[in-house]
Structure formats: structure tokens, C-alpha cells
Amino acid sequence: MFEQSISILAQKLRNKDFSSVELTRTFLDRIAKLDPQLNSYISISEDLALKQAKAADELLANGQGSSLTGIPVAHKDLFCTQGTLTTCGSKMLHNFVPPYESTVTQRIKEAGAVMLGKTNMDEFAMGSSNENSFYGAVKNPWNLDTVPGGSSGGSAAVVAAGLAVAATGTDTGGSIRQPASFCGITGLKPTYGRVSRFGMIAFASSLDQGGPMAKSAEDCAHLLQTMAGFDEKDSTSSETETEDYLTNLNTPLTGLKIGLPKEYFGDGLDSQVAETIMTAVKEFEKLGATVKEISLPNLQLSIPSYYVIAPSEASSNLSRFDGVRFGHRCEDPKDLLDMYMRTRAEGFGGEVQKRIMVGTYALSEGYYDAYYLKAQKIRRLIKNDFVAALSEVDVIMGPVAPTTAFAIGSKTDDPVAMYLEDIYTLSVNLAGIPAMSIPAGFVGDMPVGLQIMGNYFAEAKLLNVAHQFQQHTDWHLQTPTMAKGA
Amino acid sequence: MNWEVVIGLEIHTQLSTKSKLFSGAAVGFGAEPNTQTTLVDLGMPGALPVLNKEALRMAVMFGHAINAEIGMHSVFARKNYFYPDLPKGYQTSQMDHPIVGKGYLDVMLDDGSTSRIGITRAHLEEDAGKSLHEDFQGMTGIDLNRSSTPLLEIVSEPDIRSAKEAVAYVKMIHSIVTYLGICDGNMAEGSMRCDINLSLRPKGQEEYGTRTEIKNVNSFRFIEKAIYTEIERQADILEDGGRIIQETRLYDPDKNETRSMRSKEDANDYRYFPCPDLLPIELTQEYVDQIKANLPELPNQKAARFQEEYKLSEYDAGVLSASRAMADYFEQANESVKDAKLTANWVMGELSKLLNQEQLEITQSPVNAKAFGELLSRVQDNTINGKTAKDVLQAMWNDEGSADEIIEAKGLKQVTDTGAIEAMIQEILDANATQVEQYRSADPDKQKKMIGFFVGQVMKASQGKANPGIVNPILAKMLKG
Secondary structure: OOOHHHHHHHHHHHHOOOOOHHHHHHHHHHHHHHHHHOOOOEEOOHHHHHHHHHHHHHHHHHOOOOOOOOOEEEOOEEEEEOOEOOOOOOOOHHOOOOOOOOOOHHHHHHHOOOOEEEOOOOHHHHHOOOOOOOOHHHHHHHOEEEOOOOOOOOHHHHHOOOOOOOEEOOOOOOOOOOHHHHHHHEEEEEEOOOEEOOOOOOOOOOOOOOEEOOHHHHHHHHHHHHOOOOOOOOOOOOOOOOOOHHHHHHHOOOOOEEEEEEHHOOOOHHHHHHHHHHHHHHHHHHHOEEEEEOOOOHHHHHHHHHHHHHHHHHHHHHHHOOOOOOOOOOOOOHHHHHHHHHHHHHHHHHHHHHHHHHHHHHHHOOOOOOHHHHHHHHHHHHHHHHHOOOOOOOEEEEEEOOOOOOOOOOOOOHHHHHHHOOOHHHHHHHHHHOOOEEEEEEOEEEEEEEEOOOOOOOOOHHHHHHHHHHOOOOOOOOHHHHHHOO | EEEEEEEEEEEEEEOOOOOOOOOOEEOOOOOOOOOOOOOOOOOOOOOOOOHHHHHHHHHHHHHHHOOEEOOOOEEEEEEEEEOOOOOEEEEEEEOOOOOOOOOOEEEHHHHHHHEEEEEEEEEEEEOEEEEEEOOOOOOOEEEEOOOOOOEEEEEEOOOOHHHHHHHHHHHHHHHHOOOOOOOOOOOOOOEEEEEEEEEEEOOOOOOOOOOOOEEEEEEHHHHHHHHHHHHHHHHHHHHHOOOOOOOEEEEEEEOEEEEEEEEHOOOOOOOOOEOOOOOOOEOOOHHHHHHHHHOOOOHHHHHHHHHHHOOOOOOHHHHHHHHHHHHHHHHHHHHHHOOOOHHHHHHHHHHHHHHHOOOOOOHHHOOOOHHHHHHHHHOOOOOHHHHHHHHHHHHHHHHOOOOOHHHHHHHHOOOOOOOHHHHHHHHHHHHHHHHHHHHOOOOHOOOHHHHHHHHHHHHHHOOEEEEEEEEEEEEEEHHHH
């Protein structure tokens, strides 16, 4: 039951093969049995889930509801959920119960989906391994000694392990795609502005974007259809019309022009990962696509640029966590400064503190031009690279990450190595284009993700390309052994 | 040493929008703490700002009114600092690309001279909340009702050279924003607050001296006094060979002194950067032109029209048009009087005197413009004379009825019956035979001086009700004999 697609589950719910309450109960049981090994959920909302499932069953009985009605999903714990603890993986928000609902979770709720719980994540979405959570590291279902990727590691793990049909994630520099790649699932980072950021706890506002994480492109299409669209509560959300992401899935790929950026296949890329990617690309050729080499010459600059812009914005975005109105406050502050300093020192973990300091420094008087302004100029160059490339090809393909999932603890002492994890994903956020990670094969027992990047608002095209691949491969149907144990 | 003062002003004007700059919460003064807030004003995680378009429109109106370049591309920036009543840890303001660019105002001084004050810029920003230090037993209460209230910060060039000029400039800004209807102008409630940048330099020196900034002065009188006090303080230091420390100071109206708040060394590094939650504002020429076309009449335009249409003097026109409320009162009262000079004199004279006595704004006048116009109409048509009219106005002020009701009830109507006046004069001439004799034997120049005595007697006899316009010619004729 847990391995089936949204389309099939929706059909079965309508056929009364089983009820949403039964389906939800199945997932809750699986979570109870398997999650202790994974630590993928921060909170499980059993009562709420069963209540929502019951309501969904009533809707379905009346012939109402959408394809998501009655489908159990999970939300990354940075989407504010009214009445449900929302921690952002931080001690700072260990007690924060929002009095409001994010637009993304609101839309999914209104579509009738059931919320199983909130997934673990790197604190404030800062990390590439999910080791930076106040609630502990998440384990990769394919190998419990390795990381699931980050920052949406919990969401990737729950989908891979069958602890939710699908999940929401957010991607600031690769936080949907890299964990999707490490956990062998499908994840989509939409165009900046496609999905409302209202109620998403901000990391770097000009880069953050919510998106779907699921087993297949088709499941992602179901979720995106609900999540995407203009929101008057988010000034940066786009008024561009959304497309029908489902009907476009079956368009044949004959004549599709694929660009392979040579910079994505250079030093640092694991040779077996490279081989897996090239095998996947050959599969597209079989489907009628043509492949050419392209260049994104400023790729190397994406890391320094990103690690100025994202921390700068974060240093400002995270100023509101001051102990005054919500969240953690230190015990017995002796004065205002003491309250600020101890609250923030106690509430934020090491990685978050480090990025706040980097960002504060980069925006300081006398350094702004050299860092922030220069980073913005590089950002423009990177965007121009993509615009030029995408005028020649329909989609760009490459690896998501240089390696498969690495061992827990293996990079925690080497921040530069950790930051290099994101070399292939950051530039997409800097440019604001959409990109996906889809399962493309394995190196040993560990999944490898193929990244597909497209033009602004070309989500339907990306989903179509991914879906066609998934119609001819079964990498996305593989299940980790631990998930079969329940 | 002969010092020249150099002043630049930053005026924070609270825009009179219904809702806040970045949220739908109502704007208002005096509500229960934290009742006029939304997620955005509380700085809740995940809350996002959405620009109030009305505030934008008001800012563009102001830009037109000061002959300024409008920022067709303007950008909100974050000014980062920690303070308990600043919920997000930053204030959303504008830095490099303000909505209103360079402009100027021609300010008229009391001596009738005009000086042009440059305006560097005016930008939109959100207000912070309030910290309440009383009643919390050593703790601080936070009220975020004011958080995200829209402000237009108007920054002048250092073109101001005296306290009087500073006050005239602030009054002009006050007049413009109330004319435009973009600010209620209520300084006591903080709708206009002024930061004063002030330095001294020896007369003739081009280079500026070190300046201090006096924060949050909120009345015309305090602005003037704060400037005088600060000039004196700086002059004393400089005369003694000391040097001015660049710092922020506070004006204490009770002690009439400024005192140091923080020095430049403690100044925050605000780490301004473009706010990523708000897209740059791109205006179209059409939008800007349409606002210009629909601009209401401005103070100087109104003054010119008053001179043209009502033939008022430049001074009268200037005084009456300085506040939109007074100009409206004048025009409404004059509708029935149709004697602009008479109406102007009475509005600027007797009415203003009564308002000042009771410290009322013209909008709070117990006698409204229409009622006031009716009173003046009775002066105009000679029903009562000016002296009586003052008494009637006082009675109207005390809510004793309309002008006509009071005139009727108190029997104040002027005597205009020539027969009755002739009889009254005859009685007076008979009773004052000696004076009549002296008058008749005097030369015309002397007679002119002496006639006042007889007029006085007539007025006394008529209890002020005799119409001087009718009395004078009859009296002159009868005195001739």
C-alpha cells in the first residue's frame, strides 16, 4: 500500500478498496515501527491526521475531493502549521506553535491531504547532511550509517522509507534536490516565485523556494499543482499563470535538446556517479533527445557568491529570534543585552551562528561593496550563463551532487568539503530557475540523482522530461531494505 | 566670534493611510496595546510584507508638491539593529533609491522675505513599536500597535540658517502634508517628528563644523527652543576653544536643554541591504502623471488665488492659506458674506483671538464657518456694527444661539430709521449747547477733531445701536445748523 503512487491511491480511495483512515493508520504504524531508526520526523500529528483522514473519507464518499484528498503527506518543519509545533529544527523554536498556516500547507490541506507530521531538517535549513538539527541527525534509509542529505533530509527519508506518500521540502541551495538524490526519490525546486513563501520560515529570502518531494515526477506534479500559484501575501510570488502539470507529462521527448555543461563533469565528481549520469543521458537519447555539450563558465563562482548572499540575508532574517515575543528565551536575563546574547547563543546551533556571523560581516560598513555587492554581480553573471545556455537547449542535465550519500560525521569537521557538496545545485537558486533531481541509478547500494534544469516557469517541461524517463526506467521504484521490514 | 548656524532637518511624517505600510492592520492612536497588529507587525517567523499602495501614492503626491524628481525605480532596504520594540530586528526603509528624489520649497519668513530650502530626498519607511517602561516592575512592556505604521521621512539639505527659518520650513511642510491630506499633522500624537542636524561655523567659512543631531522634537515651539539652546551650547564650547562631539542628543523641554544620547562611536552599523522580501517598485509615467493631475490646490497656489480672486493682500492671503482648515473656514464663511476683506479681517482677528485664548484648532471652533458667515453678513448689511458683532460672537461662542437669534433676543439691531436718529441728535445738540457753539465757531480742521465727541454721545444714547454710516452725515448736517 505504501509504495503506490498518488494516482493509484486516489483511485483506490474512490473505489473504497480502503479508506483514508485505513491508509493513514498504515502510515502511522509504519512511522511508529521504522522512524526510531531514521529520526525523520520531529513531530507526528496522529490525532490530527486521523481526523483529517475521516473528513477526507466523508468528502470522497460524497464524490468530492481532489487527487490529494485522503493522501497522507508530511511537511518539512519550517512550514508554519496552525496549532502544530513548528521548530525549523532549532532549539530556538522548540516551543513555537504558530497561530497561522503557511500558504503551501494551507493549499495542501484544502486539497484534502492528511498531514502525518513535521519532518526533521537542518536547523533553519542550513546544511547539506541533516546533521545540524537540534532534534538529532536523520539517517539515510538506504544505509543507516550515511546521511540523507540536507536540509530537507527528513522529508527525503520519509518518502524513501514509505513513511509518507509525499512530502514538502524547501530548497535554498539544493535542499530539495540533494537529499532527493541521496535518498533515491524525486524532488523539484520550482522557479523562484512559483510557490508562495508565506509562512515558510525564511533562511535566505531571495533563494528560498518550497517544492514537492515524492517517489515519482507524476506524484510531484500532483503536489505542485496544488502548491504553485500567485499568493497576494508574498510580494515575490509570481503572477505568471500555472500550467497543468499532469496533462503535459506524456508529451514525447522526440527532438528534446539536452545540454550537458562541461563544468559539471570536471574534477571533484565521483567517476561512478559520472558514469551513472551518462547512462541516464543515453536513455534520453533512446527516447529521441539530442545531447550537446554546453558551458556554464561561472559555476565555480557560485559557491563564494552563495556563501555571501545566503548568510547575509540569513543574518537579517534571523534577527527576529530575540527572545522577546516567541521561541526560546534564556533564564533570568540580567539586562537586555544579556537576554539577546544568551538567548541567541543557547537557541542557535553552531552552523547557524557561523552563518549569522559571516552574513553580519559581509554586510558591515566598509565590506558591503567587496562582498555583498560583488556577490550580487556574480549572481547576475551566473543567471546570464543559464539564460544563454537555455536559449540553445531545452533542458540542462548533470549530477546533483559529486558523490552519493556520505557517512554520518565524515564531513562535519570540514565545512569547505561540506559546502562543496552543493557545487551543482547552488547556481540554480542564484539564477532562480527550476530544477529537479530524479533517481538515475545506483553506485553500490546508494542511489544517484540526475539533475534536470530548465527555463523560468518550465516546471511542466521538467516534469514531462522526468516522467518520460520514469516510464522507461524503474530506479524510482526501488525501495530500501529497511522500508520493507514493516 | 560671529557664528553662522547650519541646520538640516529630517521630518518623519506619519502617512494617514487606513492600514499599515506592510500589513492590513489598522493604523490608529490610543488603542489597547498590541490590538492593532498582524503577523507581519509582530515579526512572526514566515510572515512577509506586502506594500500598501496608498502609502506609495501619498509619497508620490508629496514629491510633486515639492517639485521633486520621482523615483521611478525605488527600492526598500533593511536597516538592521536590535531593539525590543523593533520586532523583525530590522526596519524596512529606503536607502539608495528613495521614492522621492531632489526637490525644494520656497519658504516665506515673517519679514516677508522668501528663502529656498533644498530637499535631498523623501523616503518611505515603517515605524517601530513602543517600549513602555512604567508599570512593569523593572521589566519593559512592548506595544507593537505602531509597528509598521507608514512614515515618509523628509530630509532637507543643510540650507537652513536660523531657528525662525527652520520653524517656517517645518510649518510649510506641515501645511503641505495636511493640504495633500497625506498626514493629519497632529504633532502632539507624534504624526510629525523632527530630527535637527545642527552645526556652527565662523561666518564666512565655507566648511561645515561638526554637527550634532537632536532627535524627535515634536512641536514648532520646541523646534525653535531646541535650536536656540543647542546654538548656545555649541557656541559656548567653541568660544572656550573646545570642540563639538558628533553625537545624538535629546531635547528636554522641561529643562530647556539638550543632552547627549549616544556618541558616533556607539552608533550602530545598520548593515543596510535591499530587502529581498519586497521587489523594487517600478512606476509608470502614466501613474506619476495621473497623481500630478489630481493634486489638490497647494498652499502657495491657494495664496495666489486668494490674492487674485478675493483681492486680498499678500500677507492676508499667506496667513489664511497657511492651513487648509483656516483657508476652508475663510472661504466657507465668505460664501454668505461676499466681502472677502471683512471676512479675512474677522477670521484673522477676532476668531483667531478667541481660538488662541482657548488653545483650540480652527477645526474645533464652537462657531462653525457657516454660522460665522451669517454673523458677518449682519455686519455687512448694517444690522449690527462691528462692536456689537464682537459681543454676538462671544454669545455664539457660548452656544446661546445663531447670530440672528442673539441679535433678536438682545435687541441689538442697529437703528437705521433716519427720523429716530435725527430726533436723538437734536436732543444731544440741545443738551450740549456750549459744545455746539464751540464747534460752529471752529475752523474745519478743528471741527473734524471735535465731531468725535458728538458721535460718542449718539452711540452712548443709542446703546451702540445707531448705525455710524447713517449718524455721521446727519450729525454733520445738523451741526452746521
